[in-house]
Amino acid sequence: MRLTTNEKALIGAYMERASQVPQNEKIPLFCDHTLRYLNVELKRLQRSKFTINSITSSLSLLVRYAWQVRGLGPDVFSISHCTADFIRDWLNYEITEHKISAATRNLRLSHLRCYVVFVSEFCFKACSIYLSLKQIPKMKVIQQEKTLLTEGNISSMLKAVITTEKGKRNALILLILYECAMRASELTALKVKDVINIDGKSRLNVMGKGKRQRYTPIKEETAEMLKAYIRIFHESSSPDTPLFYSIRKEKPVALTVKTVETIVNQAAELAREHDPTIPKRVHPHAFRRSKATALYQKGTPIEIVSSFIGHSSTETTKIYTTPSEEQLRKAMEKCDFPDEWKNAKANYTEDDLKKKIVACGLTP
Incomplete structure (x- = not known):
């Protein structure tokens, strides 16, 4: 079982405190700490509302x-019931x-493990529950080819x-999703004041995952479309008005x-009626992935791609970067055969080759 640094620290704390914990320590109900975990701890960790x-x-x-299945109501179901079995x-x-997928199953398990670690701060015996859950292996997830959009599709x-x-x-929404490689949640969080123009160069102030802020440059043509959009849809709006909105109860x-x-x-x-190459299923995230892939395939260093799309690590960005056929061809050319190999002549005669074919049970 491979342990992370945090897990090793957890085991270390377990060993240190094991002799100090009273044998009659009260085991909390499963729901005793859920409210604090969801409403306080996760917000402290700056988890997104979707997470x-x-x-x-x-x-x-x-x-x-x-x-409903095991007959353990919320007033009975405790952390101690969460054994590996x-x-x-x-x-x-x-x-x-x-009918959940392997990926969703793994996510459910990960969510539970994190919650049990949190509970272990209040109930020391929850540490042993966590270690038992660590014994449950993740299911292998078959990686499906991700949807990519060409610039023609866009x-x-x-x-x-x-x-x-x-x-x-709507066209402006699609354009910004692609041009800025933006998450849908980042786009919906934009406000009028997030459209910034400095020295004639426009950019968007984007708040990404983990409250990480980044400034994304936009092309001049897109900036002009944004200005026209703001003139039409935000004639008298305040700077804090959502950039893209719908009207509810007469308010944006x-x-x-x-x-x-x-x-x-x-x-x-x-x-799709005029462009059948558009994939059958298109999700907003496909725009982000397609832009990152296009940048990489055009020779943009992965560090710049990572910074542009708001990743904290290039390891995450590598998921988005699929080499183009041209990149693969250039890589093959760099590994070309030496000239002496190309010019080498075979020492086999035709009779030798026929004998080898016959020796393999084939007919020359």
Whole structure:
């Protein structure tokens, strides 16, 4: 079992405190610390609301399984019930009944482990529960080829939606998703004041994962489209108004990620009539991945690509970078055969070759 630095520290603390913990230490109910974990600890760690929602879903599903399948209500189900066998049964139940993927199964397990580590701060015996959960291996995930969009696909989608005023807004959303390699959540968080122009050069102030701020430059043509959009849709807006919004109760409210997904899907469906090369399933993240891949394939160093899309590590960026055929060809040319190999002549006669073929059980 391979242990991380944090896990080694956890075991070290376990060994130091083992003799000091009273044998009658109270084992908390599973739900005793969930509220504090979700509403305080995860926010302290600056987890995004999407991550918090995902963790909430995982823990809720486990509590529901314990109650409805194993007969352990919230007033009975405790951390001590979360043995390796119990959690294996739960994960298998999720796969069988809810048809979750291997990746989702691994995520559920990871969420539970992190919560148990948090509980161990209040109940020392939870450390042993965590170590037992560590024995559960992750399922192998078959990596599927990620959807990539060409610049031609992007152009087709822009042309398909730009026919109305609202369509122009949607086209601008698609353009910024691609040009700035932006996450949908980052786009929906943009405000009017985040469009910045300094010395005639425009950029967007983007707040990424983990509250990491970055300034993303935009092309002059895109900047002009943004100015026109702001003149039409933000004539009297305050700087804190969401850049892309819908009207609810006569007030502008930021678009949701779900709405952005709908805009992308509708654009892809419309454009596919004239451009059948557009993939059947297009997600907003495909724009980000496609831009990062395009930059890399055009020779941009991976460190710059990583900084541009807001990754804290180039290791994460490598997932996005698929070498082009031209890059592979150049790599092969660098490994070309030496001239003396190319000019070398075979020492075999035709009869020798025929004998070798016959020796292999074949007919020359």
